[in-house]
Amino acid sequence: MSSAISAVERFSRYQSDDAQSEGSAHCPVRDVLDRIGDKWSILMIMTLATRPQRFSELHRAVRGISKRMLTQTLRDLERDGLITRHVFPTKPPSVEYGLSALGQSLLEPMAALIDWADHRYSDIHDARARFDSAPCDAARHETDVHRSAMNIATSRKAATRRARQ
Amino acid sequence: MSSAISAVERFSRYQSDDAQSEGSAHCPVRDVLDRIGDKWSILMIMTLATRPQRFSELHRAVRGISKRMLTQTLRDLERDGLITRHVFPTKPPSVEYGLSALGQSLLEPMAALIDWADHRYSDIHDARARFDSAPCDAARHETDVHRSAMNIATSRKAATRRARQ
DNA sequence: ACTTTATGGTCTACAATTTAGACTATGTCT
């Protein structure tokens, strides 16, 4: 736990540095997080972790991704040195993607996250159900200011769409 | 390292289960990852890790987020039981957000990721520079099929915009 | 011989998400 605290402190130091300089001096942590926190990157890395795969294989494996995003995600990960790209001069040329050493090294911390997701999933699931079936804004609105429908609605839209597929 | 391997295996099992059932039976891991992997959630949790904060404080702390996204992210995290929301009936009512126990528990695995980002940042940075100044598609194109500008361009657009702020 | 299939992408049109910023209501400070 002490390590968690120190990481938080380190992060918060970066954050405030960032806030002061206003410029492009940015938190390496945020920089990296922005990259791997973009919906497809983690999925991609985890998928490539089992074995190197080709473009079309990946397209089939990571369901829901468009070719465009697949291309872009792969390109970005390659740029950051997390994955490698190998072109085989077969007749319809085939391209194999795989994790680089750097990419491999990301697996360890990623595993911690996966474990957490796996262990705590039921808690999250329960919390979600509780929230959704709540007597609603009872607690939310002591002060009844202008109430309205709000089309944010806990982005259940997105959740639904995700489930629909 | 063995733990990393087992996590990868667990993930890949979920993935293939998912591929078969076609339906909405989804990988808890992906479900959770989709939530915390959405650009603002991790930032939010890390920011709240230092201390509970109010809406406007968060808006100032997490630079670049719009109020709309702030509201939505907070709502989603609350729904998932990761953060708590407390309304104080002061006259312009103030609302304080903080990490729940579940949210706290996420700090540990998150710290592993932060550490990784911190240690490997220079590697990534170097890889990026190398890639950007590369003799380009030398290795990329043995087979010179239809070449074109491609407006994906490693999404340097986004990178630039991010830096510009 | 002709059609289908597969390869790795790219491109376009459209759909979804996200941002910027105006606006709300009420109370304190100047």
Added chain:
DNA sequence: AGACATAGTCTAAATTGTAGACCATAAAGT
């Protein structure tokens, strides 16, 4: 009175992402 702060919400505009047609080539199926 006017400015500022509180927590959001709403709208319009910009950005991002998806679906799917398309490219050239070759092998396999019929």
